[in-house]
Amino acid sequence: MAVHSSRATVGTDAPRFALPDGSGETVALDDLLGRGPVVLVFLRGFA
Amino acid sequence: MRDDHNQFTAAGASVIAVAPESTAAIERFTKAHPVPFPIVSDADHTVFDAYDVVSRALSLGQRPAVFVLDRAGVVRFDAIGTQQWQIADNETVLAILGSLT
Numbered sequence: 001m002a003v004h005s006s007r008a009t010v011g012t013d014a015p016r017f018a019l020p021d022g023s024g025e026t027v028a029l030d031d032l033l034g035r036g037p038v039v040l041v042f043l044r045g046f047a
Numbered sequence: 048m049r050d051d052h053n054q055f056t057a058a059g060a061s062v063i064a065v066a067p068e069s070t071a072a073i074e075r076f077t078k079a080h081p082v083p084f085p086i087v088s089d090a091d092h093t094v095f096d097a098y099d100v101v102s103r104a105l106s107l108g109q110r111p112a113v114f115v116l117d118r119a120g121v122v123r124f125d126a127i128g129t130q131q132w133q134i135a136d137n138e139t140v141l142a143i144l145g146s147l148t
Contacts, residue, residue: 008097008125010123010124010125012121013121014098014114014120014121015098017097019088019089021085021087021088022071022073022077022088023070023074024070027063027087032063033116033119036059036060036061037060037061037147038115039062039063039115039140039144040098040116041063041064041113042064042066042100043067043086043111044066045067045068046076
């Protein structure tokens with residue numbers, strides 16, 4: 001997994017990433033952006 | 048968040064959630080609490096760090112945050128809460144989405 005660019009702030013290019021979901025399937029931010037805007041949510045841990 | 052997913056998708060946006068958990072923990076969570084968007088595993092906090100979600104917090108632990116990215120991948124809005132209830136309300140996010148072309 002690679003993360004490009006620097007810290008994300010308004011007006012900057014969002015760091016790209018590709019991470020596995022619960023089923024192990026990789027979800028790439030670039031793929032989502034190919035369909036339109038993205039709402040990116042950071043969750044707390046589930047514990 | 049789950050209940051407002053339809054509004055976000057109606058605004059043309061995809062939703063993705065990043066969690067500081069293993070894929071196994073995410074699988075357990077989504078089996079118990081199905082959600083209509085992907086939750087991805089950032090167990091080593093690489094993406095949390097890239098978005099400065101952890102280091103902007105003044106106290107320990109990961110903090111909830113919301114970013115809105117336009118289709119070019121540019122950050123158009125960010126909100127990093129110090130408590131769960133401080134993250135941006137969905138109306139704010141929808142307004143930002145509505146402003147994107």
